Amino acid sequence: MDLYENNKFVNVGLVFLATIVFTKLVSSFLASRSDKQRRPPVVKALPFIGGLIRFLKGPIIMIREEYSKLGSVFTLNLLNRRITFLIGPEVCAHFFKAQETELSQQEVYRFNVPTFGPGVVFDVDYSVRQEQFRFFTEALRVSKLKSYVNQMVVEAEDYFSAWGETGEVDLKYELEHLIILTASRCLLGREVRDKLFDDVSALFHDLDNGMMPISVVFPYLPIPAHRRRDQARKKLAQIFSNIISSRKNESRSEDDMLQCFIDSKYKDGRGTTEGEITGLLIAALFAGQHTSSITSTWTGAYLLKNNKYLLEAVEEQKNIIKLHGDRIDHDILSDMNVLYRCIKEALRLHPPLIMLLRHSHNEFSVKTKEGKEYSIPKGNVVATSPAFANRLPHIFKNPDMYDPDRFAPGREEDKATGAFSYISFGGGRHGCLGEPFAYLQIKAIWSHLLRNFEFELISPFPETDWNAMVVGVKGEVMVRYKRRKLSC
Template identity: 70%
Template sequence: MDLDNKLLNMGLLIMATLVVAKVISAFIMPKSRKRLPPVMSGWPVVGGLFRFLKGPIIMLRDEYPKLGSVFTVNLAHWKITFLIGPEVSAHFFKAPEADLSQQEVYQFNVPTFGPGVVFDVDYTVRQEQFRFFTESLRVNKLKGYVDQMVMEAEDYFSKWGDSGEVDIKYELEHLIILTASRCLLGREVRDKLFDDVSALFHDLDNGMLPISVLFPYLPIPAHHRRDRARKRLAEIFANIIASRKLAGKSENDMLQCFIDSKYKDGRPTSQSEITGLLIAAFLLGSTPVPLPPLGLGHTSSVTRTLRLHPPLIMLLRSSHSDFSVTTREGKEYDIPKGHIVATSPAFANRLSHIYKDPDRYDPDRFAVGREEDKAAGAFSYISFGGGRHGCLGEPFAYLQIKAIWSHLLRNFELELVSPFPEIDWNAMVVGVKGKVMVRYKRGAFS
């Protein structure tokens, strides 16, 4: 009994000490004059962590009407400040790396991409590696990929019958991996190792979850499968790279570009770096093809589809210096150094003050005279990011979409027979839930 009383008294003393310390600090510590953004309400210690893990888009839909275009979410010891809309996100896209950095916030990619590449190296080296990506996706290189993509599409759809029903989501996901394998990973993978490598990349992709952003090394089954897949892929590409170098062969694919790349000091890319860069390129180059309204296959149709279904839910930066933003209502907020800063293409692309009836597909939105994609400034439309860190793979993505859909729409009548697909906001890459069943009939437009 005496022991219980002693423990109770000790607990009360500790609590009283903490309360007194808090009160004293409130009086003696100078109050910040910063105009901090409003903070989303959450649980003690963990803040809004559980709501974030359930899906950032659902959270944004709930909080944006209440808190506005700038607000902070506490996730355990992280503070994420969201900047939603072009009026407040210009600094996000235009700031130099010294002010808003990618490296710290994208560390969760390191277990997937591997050591020594992209977000595991300093800014100078990363820029050189991005140069390798850019050179492998120049116009003359892309032209060389067209025939390969068309050949893959023709071969794939030749196996369809004259009519029938298919899960178009599955068909497109499978075909996009085939075309990306041919153009990026090389002939050896496409012709001999496709099934094995495709399964390994599937495990890598499924190892990137919302919880991975905060806890990339958490010992969960998805991360264990990711790590095993990464190790096996390294072995496969090591053999392919060694075989090409030994035979003195040169191929027309991204793998060959990375093999031939050199840093400014003359150093060639290492086997480990080539593998990591190739994994990064493939995962970005094999994201699901958006499904434009059936019957429309032009670039304008794809752009408007991407407004509703951009590849990524969130873009992140780490703030290395204080900065201020002003909302369209005229409110000014100071964003402190040390905050993670985020914006969301998936949410910002549907803002009602920019896009009329924002959840509806409208093929004339971006037409001359309306140009809703420019209505509120340069970053009204951010499906592929923008500014200093626009997506390097955007031209490749458009090429894939055009090659696949132009063949489909020239050769088949298509009719959606399952309910309109529901968007899956819980994945890191936006997709749709369940099957998307389509009835097809060959030869309608041949």
């Protein structure tokens, strides 16, 4: 009897244990299945290489095709990486607002280190990078911007004074050249602008050409372009070392970003090193030069194609001249709302950075406007695309049409669906620090051109150069000009 009872209890125990194990297995299976159901849909692609070929042929084309099939959240397998795309403001809040411990820039942007140099931006941990971003913020505060505007205006006046009464020019080339001159004066300093511009400009050209698509994957590959990049950076470091030493030895201070970086101090009281100053200046010029020259060119091309907005922009200049005469300063530029909307619309249609990237350190969830919820795994690269998101038809009416009035009071399409509908300058924690500088620079140039010249676009309307690392204007933008003096 005792043996029977013991066996009975053993059997009951085994059944109970088996029930628990079975329940856990079923729960695990269902949870796994549920988890898989919550994962974003995956783009169909070839084994191993994934969507590499389609991606290299044109990421925007790929995004457009998959968005129409898979919706606003989808994953692309790319070699040994998974890139999850979040398209539209409904799913992008976490992308822009997450802390660095959750979604970080450093892992995906380390290919910039050979160009910017060691010890700055993406070669340092987040706490140091935040302090370096504070240096940028202080160099771009309103009081500094006001002094930069004066330099921008002088550069524009000097540059266009060399034009004749009439002529034909490549607007793209002219604006690129003027903006590097202006950036040299405001950012790199008087010494570079007045004495070393040609040398420094050539070195930056080698740095720029050393940033190619292959550089993103293999930044240290021993190819000629990378060797020229590395040599150019060494020479730039020596040039800035000499300028910094000269200023310190002569106790001389200038009104430029270089001086701001020389005077900057970390929270522990440590000053910036010459290597850090050089790296920060290179990063600043890279961030600003392309955006300003590309957007200035698109702004002009669209104004000359759309007479309605050209006339409105000219009329605005007449009204400002009536109030302030020929004077232009920071506050006057800030009042140019028509020109601002024209620039903003050109940036909406042609943001220089077509993709923004982060690395996910934690799993997180997003919900689409249709109510679907997806779980984004830890370890994925997370991406969004200003070039595509800025043309979503449920946010912007007739999204492929140039219509600056969409930003006018009463419409403000970029605000109708909340934050992150317009992301030409990014947003959230990593919004572009140079946005105010860029707008002031482009306004300073185009206010001068609208006041002093009549233009006619004589080449076909330009196409987008999708092959460039920073997406710009393809080919020449030829215009015929005639000098005039705008009056009220």
